[in-house]
Amino acid sequence: MNFFERQRQVRRISVRLVVLFALAVAGTVAVVDLAVWFVIGVGSPAETVVTALVVASVLTVALIGLSSLFKSISLRRGGGARVAESLGGTAVPPDTRDPDLRRLRNVVEEIAIASGTPVPALYVLEKERGINAFAAGWSPADAAVAVTRGSLDRLNRDELQGVIAHEFSHVVNGDMRLNIKLMGLLFGLLVLFVVGRVLTLVRGGNRNPTPLIGLALIIAGAIGMGVGRIIQAAVSRQREYLADATAVQYTRQTAGLVGALKKIAGLKESSAVRNPRADEVGHMLFGSAKGLKGQMLATHPPLIDRIRVLEPNTRPEELEQLRRQWATRPPSGAAEDRAMGLADGSTRVSGQSGSGTPGRGHVPGGAQAPGSRAPGEPRTPAGAGLGAAADPAAVVAAIGGVEPDALDRAGRLLDRIPEHLRVSAHETEGSVSLVLALVLSAHPDVRAAQLAAVGRHFGEAAADEVRRAGQALTGLPPELRLPLAELAFPALQRRTPEQQDAIMATLHDMIAADGRLDVVEYCLSRLLHEQLHEARHHRPSWAGQRYSVAAARTATATLLAVLADAGHDDSGHDDARPAARAFAAGLGRLPGDWRGVAYAPPAAGVVALEHTWGALDGMPAHAKQQLxxxxxxxxxxxxxxxxxxxxxxxxxxxxxxxxLPPVAQAPGRVA
Known part of the structure; x- marks a missing residue:
């Protein structure tokens, strides 16, 4: 099942949830109506009974619907950070020197780069000694990943990597949005139950019907919540199996994930989360919030079943033996890391590995790669640089997943970024200077105008910082620009909305200083703008409407024309010129009749894409795959x-x- 099929599956599940929830609400309303009818009495006039039933039904539906909507909106506005903080999560400091937190950040950044997703905010539940984790948020741009202190203490790097990869699966596959919908729907039924309890306390005489109506609401709410919990548990168990499978796809080894599950089974603390609000997010956790205690409405499959899917020969007796072994001497993740040859628990020693994960060597970050352009050097033509295989099927297969060596490649890529640049990318102030320095021009006059723009928005001291950051970026290979910017995005998201607007305005002025916009500048500015916008508003910067393939036809042609114009030499003068042939080949991959569509590069160049994103993003999953x-x-x-x-x-x-993860690159000629 590829990414696009998983997206279709999530959409089908969402539709099914709405239907099931509607049935649960209908049953709840029926119980309330029955109580109202009983209170009014059989002898009342028909008009009175009908009016009372209609009013009761409308009020019940409104109470459930408005409560669910309120909860969903509040969760969306806060993003994943609000969920993490509500459970006592502490944000991981950007400049942390704690080896456990550095190891966590290193693992998260590797998987983020390897899976092509934004680096999420990181939190630690310091008071939780069980092994657990969760990912929360409305979209990858506002996602947060939280792990318990028990996970940091007990899991080695491979096991932590397996758990984090599992959580990234929920990010990539759209499970986070599904989980927020579930939380919102259940909250509506919970409010009905709470209102019922309040009404039962009302006193006003023997003929006061309020307590009886309150009792009916309690019963109705309990029934609705029970049905909702069953739906929630069924959906959650199904998604957990998928997340385990995707985690193995990410890490390319089962030992880490299996090891984490076995430690949950073998340790006294298990996966328990003691926070009173744990039940509210139980379906979002890596393991059951109640640990090994039995649950009638389990949100997770039994541990032995999850382990056997990955390691079929595992027997329950083995888990019991681990319980006895760890009862007096619980495992230490840091000690296991040292035994596996890890330098400090955050990075691997070159040539060594554990649990079947290849080791990584180190490539000096300052080395100049063939075809690279340091900030301050002339831009290379579109055809210059490093080449890569162009296999449409392989690229589509890589979306939402990780190629066999992608995680190791991401680790090597991060290793090539000098440590001082990675530190700056994590800092609230340093990240701004770093991102702005990525667009500094080689031309002295243009660079001076760009630094003046920084000074106007942030002051001369900030302009000096950008100048120094530009010097620090000298020699950075071009393929490391976007990964470095992606590392800086979480720090930029911590700025106030006003500061973020100022950053985007400054970046715009710097790019416009030379009167043109190249592909690299567009990519950086567009990615930064969209991630900041979605993190703040929890929706794309366009309307987010659904589009049919036919409605997106013009946008599709514009996109392919821009790509053909940007990436091919158009020096020919006949209809068979390279750009036109590339455009025609792209149209040939799409269904439908495109014979009347001729190649016409937009006069605005890459800026023309700004008018296409809404329609293209609104297309169904299968159309995106073909596009x-x-x-x-x-x-x-x-x-x-x-x-x-x-x-x-x-x-x-x-x-x-x-x-999309980073595509494997191979050396190519420099134009």
């Missing part, structure tokens, strides 16, 4: 994809909410 195949066909029509084309491809996929 990305067409995009790769156009970009790779000359047999390779340059670094700037790869950045544009990743930007397009991000705008379509189809996370």
């Amino acid at each position: 990305i195949e067409a995009v790769v066909t156009v970009i790779g029509h000359d047999g390779r994809m340059t670094v700037s084309e790869l950045e544009l491809l990743r930007t397009i996929c991000a705008m379509l909410h189809c996370p």
Whole structure:
């Protein structure tokens, strides 16, 4: 099942949830109506009975609906951070020197880069000694990943990687949004129960019907909540199996995830979460919030079943043996890391690995790679740089997943970014200077105008910081620009909305200083703008409407024309010129009749894409899959994809909410 099929599955589940919830509400209303009818009495006039039943039904539906809507909106507005903080989560400091927290951040960043998703906010539930974790948020842009202190203490790096990969599956597959919908729906039924309890306390004489109506609401709410919990548990168990499978796909080994599950089964603390609000988010957790205690409405499959899916020969006796072994000497993740040859628990020693995970070597970050352009050097032509294989099917297969060596490749990529740049990317102030420095021009006059723009928005001291950041970026290979910017995005999201607006305005002025917009600048500014917008508003910067394939026809043609124009030499003068051939090849990947559509590069160049995102993102999943195949066909029509084309491809996929990992690159000629 690829990413697009998983998206269709989530949409089907969402529709099914609405139907089941509507049935639960109907049953709840029926119970309330029955109580109202009983209170009014059989002898009342028919008009009175009908009016009372209609009023009771409307009030019940309104109470449930408005409560659910309120809860859903409040969860959306707070993003994943609000959920994490409500359970006592503490944000991981950007400049932390704690080895456990550094290891956590390192693992999260590796998986984020490898899976093509934004780096989420990180939280630790310091008071929780059980092994557990969760991902929360309305979209990947506002996601937060939280782990318990027990996870940091007891899990080695491979096991922690397996747990984090499991949570990233929920991010990529759309489970977070599904979980928030579930929380909102159940809250509406809970409010009905609470209102019923309040009404039972009302006193006003023997003939006062209020307590009886309150009792009816309690019964109705309890029935509705019971049905809701059953629905929630069934959906959650199904998604947990999928998340386990996706985690194995990410890490390419089962030992880490299996090891984490076995430690949950073998340790006294298990996966228990003691926070009083744990039940509210129980379906979002890696393991059951109640640990190994039995539950009639379990939100997670039995541990032995999850383990056996990954390791079929596991027997219950083995888990019992682990319980006895760890009763007096619980495992230490840090000690296991050292035994596996990890330097400090956060990075691997070159050539060594544990649990079947390949080790990583170190490549000096300051080395100049073929075709690279340091900030301050002239821009290279579109055809220059590193090449990559152009296989549409392979790119589509990689979306929402991780290729066999993608996680290791992401680790090596992060290793190539100098430590001081990674530190700056995590800092609230340093991240701003770093991102702005990525667009500094080589031309002295243009650079001076860009720094003056920084000074106007943030002051001369900030302009000096950007100048120094530009010097620190000298020699950074071009394929590391977007990954470095992606590391900085979470720090930028911590700024106030006014500061974020000022950052975007400054970036816009800097890009406009030379009177033109190249592909690299567009990708950086577009990704930054969209991630900041979605993190603040929890929706795309466009309307977010649904579009049919036919309605998105013009936007599709514009996108392919921009790509053909940006990536191919248009020096020919006949209809068979390279850009036109690439455009035609892309259209050939799409269904329907495109014979009347001729290649016409937009005069606005890459800026023309600004008018296409709403329609393209609004298309159904299968249409997005076909569109990305067409995009790769156009970009790779000359047999390779340059670094700037790869950045544009990743930007397009991000705008379509189809996370694309870094594509494997191979050396290519420099134009």
